[in-house]
Amino acid sequence: MNATIEKTATQIVLKTPYNREFIDALKSEIPYTERKWDSYHKVWGVSLSYAEKAEAIFSRYFETGEVLDAEIAQIQANQAWIIENKAHIEEIISALDTAISGYSYRSKSSIKGRMCRDRALLQHSLRNAEIPVEQLVELQVRGLSAAVKLLETETINSLARR
């Protein structure tokens, strides 16, 4: 299991293999009101006000270089997966097109809006999957992983089967 550190909008998420010393350091250096153990996902969440502290503790026990390598591998895997499933994604896009065209152009339906958003995400992911990893910006990296997550859902796949 690779150790990862991720910054979200509200907190820093630390996912690490079990390390007693790391946990002790986290507990002693960050007040209990600023950290929380998520037992379902098995990750530590630290509030943004202690972000630097959390990163410092993390880098003391885990190699950040390894983390970045794992992240690059994950991005490449996402790209490869999208290229592999290109035909299926194109099918979903055309199914979405058909469904969207069923709505009036004046429609403000939230379902239509969600389908338009998903269509744009998939269309962009097809293009971003072919860009070299070193040139991708954060926005595109997040888009790729969001597209992979979207394609794992049953709702979007059932569209293509109709």
Next chain:
Amino acid sequence: MTFYANPHRDLPAPWKQKRAIFYAQGLKVYGQIPYILQRRLGAEFFSNSGTIFGGASLLTTSSMEDNYTVVPYRQRDGTLHSQEVLNTLYKWLMADKGFQWAIAVDFHVNIKQWNAWNWPPETWIPGEPEQKEMLVQLFLVSGKAP
């Protein structure tokens, strides 16, 4: 408050020059720099387009700056960036149409210090595309003005 990147504004565009400002604490590049490079440099992306109450967007005024990335001169532990990473940054800056740069008269102003009465200083002075590679590299390494 969540800050978002704008796909129409923050992606690197090959048909136009990038813009960068050298501040005392780091290099400010408008838009986003490549993600892997961003992670290696410990650079942070700042956006002025936020949302309130989980959805309603705050429309920014024309007097606010574009979204930008701040590349610090030192790593978090105080050591210098490796020459390899700096070369990659420089190559990216020079790629396509190159970049325009200016030296800020002021230190980097934190976005959190802005308010309706205190606007960021007017620092942007467009210059010619930079050709003196060594000069800029020295500046990046030493953190001093060329």
